[in-house]
Amino acid sequence: MGGASVELIGVEKRFKDTVAVDGVSLHIAAGEFFSLLGPSGCGKTTTLRMIAGFEQPTSGVIRIDEQDVNDVPVNRRPANMVFQNYALFPHLTIFENVAFGLRVQKVAKEEIPSRVADALSMVQMGGMEGRKPAQLSGGQQQRVALARALVDRPPVLLLDEPLGALDLKLRKGMQLELKRLQREVGITFIYVTHDQEESLTMSDRIAVMDRGAVLQVDSPLDLYDRPRSRFVADFIGTSNFLEGHITESLPDRLVVSVNGIGAVSAPRGQIPDGHSGPVTLMLRPERLTLGGEDVNRFEAVLEDTVFVGNDTLFLLRLASGDPITVRYQNQTPLVSQTRISVGHRVWVSWPMESSVLLV
């Protein structure tokens, strides 16, 4: 099979007076598992539908495998789509659903049964050929939709929140399976989702979108550790945010005066040289320690503890009045480890590398 690259150059989509997609440029490599992530209404689905050919861009160029496809109608584009509600043909059997693409592309009749069987076994749905979609569960319909989209070996597969209708457990299982499938067939997956955890689990790279624009394109790790905007930091994982301004620029670090609590050391990160003015300090709750001796160390009052299974959350308030959350994994009985109770003062500390500065 093998994948194809997909390129969007300054793609814009307007519906009457609203801008759904606002100048998106992306380069998606062949064979990549690429996600478009964002809240509903951010333009991710419209972007996907433009790649599929259901929507025409108002301006900009879309290339698949280095060919302009702007003028190629949807039925001739080398990209297949897996729909949110599967869109299986209700009047056709599973076999005919999967064979549909082969039939319209005039694949030799003798070849069809074996290719359908291959596609169905790839998604572990062998033996279901004679059934109708309504006789399958949601998860099974999902698999058939995948087989139908993969059977004619498209170089690009577009997936529009394909797991959105499944329950949590099934969704987790399917995430891993999709990832395995993508590695096996080696084609380019472009995956639309609003679930940050889902995209972190599966993607090689993620484009975070908001209000029609791409804010950041990076690997899951980089997005998590080096978000470049407050939106991204907030949307991916959970974060504490503190406001301040740069007071000192040293060769190896910056010193930031955080409003109401004092000086914090932080790596330069993406802050440009000579930047002055306000900055936002982002701290991941799991990178903070209670009662530690790290370079950044401040006093806070414990207001509540929340037990959430794997983790315990400590909700604290700094002297500035800002709330701050610290997360501990429940490896050992925590309460005895920290020996603090609600209402008590406690030190919150973190190493310099855990500080992330955002403009």
Place this chain on the structure above:
Amino acid sequence: MTSRPGKVLPAYYLLIVFLLYIPLGILFLFSLNEGTALSFPLQGVSLDWYRGMLDNDQLLTAVRNSAIVATVSGLMATLLGTLAAMGLIRLRFRGRSLLLAVALMPLLVPFLILGVALLILFSATGVARSLVTVALAHTVVAIPYTLLIMMARLIGFDRAVEEAAADLGASYVYTLRRVVMPMIAPAMLAAFLVAFTLSFDEFVLASFTVGREPTLPVFIFGQLRFANRFPEVVALASVVMVVSIGLLLVAERLQQAYSGRVTTQRSSGEGASA
């Protein structure tokens, strides 16, 4: 609210249904009665009227005429209703609500007025009245029904299914033929059957627009003066009753079977086996 068993409502339902069927039962009894007088006591059972019905050429011609008119107007109303439903649901154009209002207007205008208006139209344009004019009139009044049935079907039609077909490489015509048509065909058949039945039984419009060849209700109305032929008409009506009940049961089935299937397909949230 729903817990009390309550016997009043079921009893009421049974009473009303019983009363609804009594007149039909009486008609049926008279079709089996030996005498011509439509009164009690009955004069013995015979199938003479059914035999006579089969020999009554005028009656059979009227049945044939009605069947032709109902078929033609049913097809036209189904076609026009389907097209209008597609346009109203899929397109946004000026005058959309006006088209819907006009299409549903036959539900709001007494047939007497429509019949009179069509009589004026046909005489003003010099169109001779015939079975064709009856079929046109019946198409007008069947459109609201076919339109509503098709709109109900198309509202539940998942557009992604068409997109999926195009995405897999199917042309527009192929998608229409192999995906859309098979999916809406049951609703179209149901719409046709309702339009057919409406036309087959329609008297008021037919009486104003009919030419020399009578439709069945027009013929029946004319026969009411001749008491001795009436039992044959009643015999025929009994047959027609059974046939049209059969057709409507089929239509009902088609609509229910289809909407049932669609809903099960859509309620795919519960993830079963993996």
Place this chain on the structure above:
Amino acid sequence: MIQGKGRWASVMLPALFLVAFLVLPLLLMGVMSVRPRLQGGIFNTDWTPTLDHYQTVFESGSFLPLLGTSARIALLVGCLATLLAYPLAYFLVFRAGRRASVLLVLLILPFWTSYLLRVIAWKIILGSNGAINSFLLYSGMIEEPSPLLLYNRSAVVVTLVYVWLPFVALPIYAALLRVDRSWLEAAGSLGATRRQTFLKVTLPLSLPGVVAGFLMVFIPTVGEYVAPILVGGTRGSMYGNIIETFFGDGINWPLGSALAFIMLGCVLVVVVIAVKTLRVDRMLEES
């Protein structure tokens, strides 16, 4: 589903058909109603509009009272059919359980048998040697057949209620289906009695269906002329019968058109009032 030229066909074909065979005829009828009575048939275009026919209608003492009678009968038939049908629909939706769809079909079936035959059935039942009379004679309960049953307005009302009853149940049934059971349970859990729940939740929510059902009877009944001929006799004549006479025998089309237009106007006023006050239009679009 529709692309390119198909877009136009899908809208224009039905629109043109409706203009030609629905809008145009009604307009012509309007024209006819202001046309003087002329020799030379319909192609004589040498005339000036006149309101004479409307004047005749309003000045003659016989037309408008009959319109009032028709409206009263239609109102009575509409109300009776709706009142009788409501408990049926309620029973089917809330009490009949799984058999509801079968029981609904059983209720509707009589409606799909020949309209003329159903009216004639009542002629047989009510006639002086009809079912009731001959049964009463046969069983010795009376000695002379009673002619009082047939050929009056009561016979017309009874017959029409019978004719329309199953049909009215349909929109009420559809409206009640939309009443979510959890709303009723919520009302109950908030302390409402069954009666209060019905009056404050179920009935208001089903009102659009009730109005739709009422109109579905009221409209054809205002224009009814067949049942009066068959079971109403001369005492049971309705407004529709005059219109039919003026057209049926070709006596006076312009006056007949004026009469028809006045009736149409009255019907539309009733419809608009009902639809505007209860927002039935939305429901019609949905169903």
